[in-house]
Amino acid sequence: MLEIKNLHASINGKEILKGLNLTVRAGEIHAIMGPNGAGKSTLSSVLTGNPAFEVTHGEVTFLGKDLLELAPEKRANEGIFLSFQYPVEIPGVSMVNFMRTAINEQRKYRGLAPVSATDFLRMMREKKELVEMDNKLTNRSVNEGFSGGEKKRNEIFQMAMLEPKLSILDETDSGLDIDALRIVANGVNKLKSANNASIVITHYQRLLDYIVPDFVHVLYDGRIVKSGDKTLAFELEEKGYDWIKQEVEGK
Amino acid sequence: MAEDILHEVTQADYKYGFTTDIETDIIPIGLNEEVVRIISAKKNEPEWMLEYRLKAYQHWTTMTMPDWAHLNVPEIDYQSISYYAAPRTNNPKSLDEVDPELLKTFNKLGIPLEEQMALSGIAVDAVMDSVSVKTTFKETLAEKGIIFCSFSEAVEHHPDLIRKYMSSVVPVSDNFYATLNSAVFSDGSFVYIPKGVRCPMELSTYFRINAINTGQFERTLIVADEDSYVSYLEGCTAPSRDENQLHAAIVEIVVMKNAEVKYSTVQNWYPGDKNGKGGVYNFVTKRGICKGENAKLSWTQVETGSAITWKYPSCILLGDNSSAEFYSVAVTNHHQQADTGTKMIHLGRNTRSHILSKGISAGVSNNSYRGLVRVGANADNARNFSQCDSLLLGDKCGAHTFPYMEVNNETAVVEHEATTSKISEDQIFYCNQRGISTEDAVGLIVNGYAKEVLNKLPMEFAVEAQKLLQITLEGSVG
Ligand SMILES: Nc1ncnc2c1ncn2[C@@H]1O[C@H](COP(=O)(O)OP(=O)(O)O)[C@@H](O)[C@H]1O
Ligand SMILES: [Mg+2]
Numbered sequence: 103m104l105e106i107k108n109l110h111a112s113i114n115g116k117e118i119l120k121g122l123n124l125t126v127r128a129g130e131i132h133a134i135m136g137p138n139g140a141g142k143s144t145l146s147s148v149l150t151g152n153p154a155f156e157v158t159h160g161e162v163t164f165l166g167k168d169l170l171e172l173a174p175e176k177r178a179n180e181g182i183f184l185s186f187q188y189p190v191e192i193p194g195v196s197m198v199n200f201m202r203t204a205i206n207e208q209r210k211y212r213g214l215a216p217v218s219a220t221d222f223l224r225m226m227r228e229k230k231e232l233v234e235m236d237n238k239l240t241n242r243s244v245n246e247g248f249s250g251g252e253k254k255r256n257e258i259f260q261m262a263m264l265e266p267k268l269s270i271l272d273e274t275d276s277g278l279d280i281d282a283l284r285i286v287a288n289g290v291n292k293l294k295s296a297n298n299a300s301i302v303i304t305h306y307q308r309l310l311d312y313i314v315p316d317f318v319h320v321l322y323d324g325r326i327v328k329s330g331d332k333t334l335a336f337e338l339e340e341k342g343y344d345w346i347k348q349e350v351e352g353k
Numbered sequence: 354m355a356e357d358i359l360h361e362v363t364q365a366d367y368k369y370g371f372t373t374d375i376e377t378d379i380i381p382i383g384l385n386e387e388v389v390r391i392i393s394a395k396k397n398e399p400e401w402m403l404e405y406r407l408k409a410y411q412h413w414t415t416m417t418m419p420d421w422a423h424l425n426v427p428e429i430d431y432q433s434i435s436y437y438a439a440p441r442t443n444n445p446k447s448l449d450e451v452d453p454e455l456l457k458t459f460n461k462l463g464i465p466l467e468e469q470m471a472l473s474g475i476a477v478d479a480v481m482d483s484v485s486v487k488t489t490f491k492e493t494l495a496e497k498g499i500i501f502c503s504f505s506e507a508v509e510h511h512p513d514l515i516r517k518y519m520s521s522v523v524p525v526s527d528n529f530y531a532t533l534n535s536a537v538f539s540d541g542s543f544v545y546i547p548k549g550v551r552c553p554m555e556l557s558t559y560f561r562i563n564a565i566n567t568g569q570f571e572r573t574l575i576v577a578d579e580d581s582y583v584s585y586l587e588g589c590t591a592p593s594r595d596e597n598q599l600h601a602a603i604v605e606i607v608v609m610k611n612a613e614v615k616y617s618t619v620q621n622w623y624p625g626d627k628n629g630k631g632g633v634y635n636f637v638t639k640r641g642i643c644k645g646e647n648a649k650l651s652w653t654q655v656e657t658g659s660a661i662t663w664k665y666p667s668c669i670l671l672g673d674n675s676s677a678e679f680y681s682v683a684v685t686n687h688h689q690q691a692d693t694g695t696k697m698i699h700l701g702r703n704t705r706s707h708i709l710s711k712g713i714s715a716g717v718s719n720n721s722y723r724g725l726v727r728v729g730a731n732a733d734n735a736r737n738f739s740q741c742d743s744l745l746l747g748d749k750c751g752a753h754t755f756p757y758m759e760v761n762n763e764t765a766v767v768e769h770e771a772t773t774s775k776i777s778e779d780q781i782f783y784c785n786q787r788g789i790s791t792e793d794a795v796g797l798i799v800n801g802y803a804k805e806v807l808n809k810l811p812m813e814f815a816v817e818a819q820k821l822l823q824i825t826l827e828g829s830v831g
Pocket of ligand 1: 113114116118136137138139140141142143144145154
């Protein structure tokens with residue numbers, strides 16, 4: 103589904119990703135862990151086409167298409183979704199209007215007619231229940247006045263609405279209490295199928311108790327330096343990242 | 354519907370920029386007493402009207418262009434403009450006699466003049482250059498005693514009303530452009546709503562500039578007698594031309610005891626091209642008076658067009674307990690300049706005014722809010738609340754706020770709040786990541802920002818105005 107080869111990317115002339123490789127197949131969940139500043143959010147920004155970052159080298163294919171050629175909105179409409187580490191507030195734009203626009207853009211991209219009002223409202227209701235989101239939140243402007251946890255929950259709500267093929271969750275767990283974490287993870291698990299895949303970026307092993315990954319990768323200094331199964335996550339939790347550092351620098 | 358918007362958005366240009374090829378009766382350029390006489394004669398005006406014009410002209414020759422606004426207005430050569438241009442087929446008795454080219458033009462602008470095709474519930478006075486082409490639903494309205502006709506017709510058929518109310522709100526000597534208008538005004542609309550009548554339809558005037566090298570100087574007068582109500586909408590467009598064109602209008606509104614007038618404008622004169630070439634100079638004096646107790650006047654404006662806008666729809670709150678509102682969205686892109694706002698003059702007791710101004714600037718444009726709130730010595734318990742918000746798209750544009758307050762009564766409460774915000778790249782990217790293009794994202798955010806004002810427009814026009822905002826800001830981000 104997603105194939106990243108030797109990806110280099112920089113921001114303001116500073117190289118952050120330094121030759122990253124990763125392959126994700128349909129049905130898989132990949133966890134990416136790594137110390138602060140390793141380049142995890144940079145990877146999610148680059149995959150989704152954030153214009154602040156410059157890809158200097160490498161290639162990325164998504165479902166056979168050259169992803170780096172596509173505008174950010176096209177990537178989204180191809181089925182890539184990012185749950186932002188820091189979701190922004192958009193005052194004045196109601197959640198309802200925002201969601202309807204997003205859904206209809208996606209439908210248009212796929213040659214479908216706009217969603218009917220009844221179908222849309224039904225979807226809203228169902229997905230809200232899925233992430234146990236309060237009605238009053240969807241009546242507000244996008245993320246405006248939401249608490250940190252509410253913003254994260256809103257990201258998963260949007261993910262549920264848009265049903266992406268590849269979802270990237272960038273530290274969706276940070277700032278969530280244990281109940282919220284369970285709800286969010288539950289949402290992610292319910293959306294899981296043989297046809298879609300997820301990249302779960304996290305600091306903590308605890309999320310992986312709920313979302314069980316098929317692979318765990320360690321991102322360190324712009325590269326994936328170690329991959330393994332879910333036991334790697336426990337190892338990291340136990341030992342921290344210093345041993346990775348030593349391993350990498352020892353080489 | 355979303356399709357339509359997208360289609361319009363992808364063709365970024367001003368879409369009303371076409372010209373109508375029609376025989377035009379146009380007088381030579383230049384301005385002098387003789388020209389004023391010619392205009393009056395062309396309109397078959399009575400002697401008193403000619404005298405009024407001549408007096409205005411004489412006074413105008415002693416005046417100079419105002420320069421206090423935050424605008425960079427190039428020198429205007431008033432002798433290089435033609436002051437009268439009219440489509441040749443004047444005075445049609447019925448729709449069959451209206452030149453098909455004109456009907457086609459207004460159809461193209463989305464203003465069908467055939468009553469059976471018209472937007473339901475809206476009567477239109479269509480003005481091209483210096484004359485009114487056709488007023489729809491005139492007969493239907495007349496049954497209720499409502500007068501809705503061109504200004505020229507009103508001078509002929511309702512001279513008493515015109516003599517009584519014309520210049521009662523905007524005096525002939527009010528300001529440079531108003532005085533110029535009083536000398537050479539061409540056409541416009543006249544509305545009279547009799548006592549106790551609620552006007553059953555939206556009334557609207559559509560102004561179209563077509564002829565080249567001309568100025569448009571129209572006048573509108575609305576009188577709402579006691580206990581009456583009317584909602585009125587004005588729209589305007591002009592061809593895309595490299596030369597600047599001058600538009601100096603006057604709107605006067607008289608609101609009697611317990612009456613209410615809602616006046617809405619969607620101003621979309623040609624703004625000039627991306628490099629600031631061409632465009633309409635829009636120098637307009639709009640003022641109303643709440644003459645009796647409990648009178649209510651509300652101005653709503655969506656200003657997206659014109660190279661330069663100089664405009665302050667105002668209200669004199671004379672009647673006790675009268676109230677006025679000013680809701681404005683002014684958008685400037687590329688090289689456009691706007692200096693717009695309002696004046697609220699509180700004279701009566703318990704008078705209230707509410708100002709909500711939303712400026713949106715992009716490109717290298719300049720957008721200023723200028724507002725005066727004055728409370729007279731007798732205006733006990735006067736209340737004003739002003740909210741002025743500026744939204745910046747990019748960092749080469751300017752937004753300015755010039756609030757003036759003159760409070761001469763201790764019991765008055767006058768409040769002013771102002772905010773400035775910016776559309777951030779993060780907001781745009783967030784929308785992009787949800788599949789929404791940058792143009793659509795700007796449209797969403799801007800329309801969200803302007804929603805409170807757009808909601809004040811009559812329904813049919815709110816949708817149009819939303820699209821217009823988005824189109825005006827085409828290519829302003831990213
Ligand atoms: N806008 C920016 N300008 C300059 N440096 C940046 C910017 N964004 C991120 N960085 C730098 O890129 C590196 C990687 O950041 P990031 O991808 O956010 O790390 P992570 O998500 O793994 O914590 C850090 O050193 C960070 O300081
Ligand atoms: Mg991060």
